[in-house]
Amino acid sequence: MFPYRGYAGKCLYVDLTRGHIETKEYDQELAENYLGGNGVGTRLLWENVGPEVEPLGPENWLIFSTGPLCGTLVPNPGRMEVIAKSPLTGIYGDSNSGGFLGPEFKFAGWDAVIVTGQSSRPAYLAIADDDVQLHDASELWGLGTSQTEAAIRKAWGDPQVKTAIIGPAGENLVRMAGIQITPQRSAARCGLGAVMGSKKLKAIAVRGHGPIRVANPDRLRDLSLEMQQRLRANAIYPAVSAHGTPGIVSLMNALGRFPTANFRAGGYEHADRINADALDARAFVRHVACFGCPVACDKVYRVPDGPYAGTSLRSVEYETLNSFGACILNDNLDGILAANRLCDELGLDTISAGRSISFAMELWDEEILNLDDTGGLAFRWGDMDLVLKVLPMIARREGFGNLLAEGVRRMAETIGRGSEQYAMHVKGMEIAGQDGRAQRSMGLAHVTSSRGADHLKAFPVVDETGFPDEGRRRYGDKYLPEIVQPLATRHKAFLVKDGEDFGAVVDSTGMCKSGGTFVLAELYWPDLAAALEATTGMEMPVERLQRIGERIYNLQRCYNALHGITRADDRLPQRFAEEPSPSGNAKGQTIDVEPMLEDYYQLRGWDLERGWPTPDKLRELGLPDAIERLGLG
Amino acid sequence: MHLETAAEKCTGCRICENFCSLQHEGAIWPARARIRILSETDDGPFTPNICRQCAEPECAAACPVEAIQRNERTGAWVVSAECIGCESCVEACPYHAIFFDARSGAAYKCDLCDGNPQCAAACPEGAVVLAKELC
């Protein structure tokens, strides 16, 4: 019997080729060594999805994975992970989502759902506590995501059903397709919606009425209340709670960290038209929270008038204000909201979709693309009519949308003509709303992230503003002052490595990085260790937890190494080294990641030539099979 | 005592349901919470729904065996072991704030956690607060 509390103790294995559903007990060793969430997902990919597997083929695994803290009491416990080999990058892929679906899996009695094979016809998986069935989804195929959710809820006669749904983008195998998660949140990055679409799985619908049992209820309750009080007393809390991620727009703009015109610049002259003040004044309806979260950073918005009057949505994030705002030189806030809503319906990652478009706009500006290439569409900066026309074309792979659907790396390969230098990606994933010239740690984070360019794996935030409190609270005085200075490079390798290890654990337990663990920099290793002990009954000294985080991250690197990733891939586009930023605090700055990368490899115990974990490191982490598999023995 | 709610402050986080159910069921079990967050949509507006501890409760009046009695110290109406599981109280309550547990065969409702309501202690927004009568 699975010995730990907090977990449901069971996983669902769904083979769509045979239409076969199987229940398996949660593997105890997996839980002990990888916890859950993306940790367990990583191990399952490592063991079952080798380099020969096509991301959009039946042999890829699509793993929906919650963690032992998901659905419990510690703030902020609503998150879950989706893991698969990515069709965008061809390497390790995962995507994280808040909301209410993760906890619902747990209340239904499931820690994870592992989907393999391919259905011959559109299907959806219905989980009502322990009653699990595959249904025909032919009537749902082609529908937008919120229509699909409404139809499923109507068919069940239950408005509380929680769902994971793909839109037309996932159905059409768009490489930046995401998965929408109740309520209108997104597991957006890495194109995992296309993996779901390749399996012809339209949706997973869940309703759970059971309990999540914990090892030490009194201790967990006391810990949780104490953590909540700490969050609410935190200096960053008021602004994050009031504005959510849009609250950082003006500050990032001043730092020169607000990608503008496809990263030509890091600051936008009209940032004040698309910042939190503008957004709140224009469209704010109410504050809303994910499951169990006292920060309530999400907001409901509604456009009151104008051409997009009535557009109602939530989860308007900093990234989207950037990707459909500054990065395409658009100052029309209503247009951004309309694009955001449209991406939700189509099931598209707003970051990668926005970056494909900003790439096309720069190519247009540079006269590398013309009307013949684009099928008559003029990709002028800031044209929101064009954007709203093109997004459905991407989702349906129509006309030029078919090329945009491939992501910037493949677009550049197809277009040629010197377009490659404008393709802002690392390892095939489009760079999000950060600029390494303005914040050195982010530049490093982008190149070391295991899923391609991504800020969230390491999520270095203590040096976003340069004030010491956050750094001191987390790391003491040892690394001050540089660790909190955005333009410093000293100690950034440590900041990134520690962030990646801690983040791996946070993402494996079900907690949220936009809350206490990262953005508020309030909860750290000892807090997570205490929470895990009280919840699961596992003994969890801090050193063991740190080892788990390191193990997960190293295994992701090993998985990528199997797929040919080396140090040569750990680099930023040349623009960041060659074009000094014109913007704000980053004016005149370029970035060279190499010195930080060397420090990073040394800290990690990876060889300097290929940036692979060494045999000693792998033995230390209990990964001896990786030594042989990578040919290091 | 009774609980007062300020629906306009509620963000729909469900922390109240989680702490409530942990207190009473020993597990995080929103389906068994005594406080329930109601909403017509996922986006709100949200209404925390909780027993009003009525001065003259319909539930107690409907109970054929007088199983619902007032705790003199807290003022909470509490379901006792006399409950025969007829569900008359569930039907009678105009606020849908008393529930039936098919497993135990008894009704259950908010008992103010015997004077230290966990929902109020845990709510981050002040949307549920304990109000004490003066006398």
Added chain:
Amino acid sequence: MKVQVTYHNMLRRRTRVERETIQLPAETSLYGALQKVADHYGPPLREMLFAPDGTVANHLVVFRNGQLARQDARTVQLADGDELMLFPAISGG
């Protein structure tokens, strides 16, 4: 001398003013300028600019002429025409 000050996010809610030009004696430090602003708007703003012990609040972010500036507020001498931007600390994506 004249110095332009822009208030962001929650600071703006307390000043009700987005941007203004303030008059300062020559050789005022950044610290002095913040004190003047805090005097003018009173406690709701003061608590966002200064810690109880009179040092510049750790959660205040200041840019002077586009560059991060708060680290050494007492030693930073402002000049006529300087532009200050004040933000309450926030981090995120």
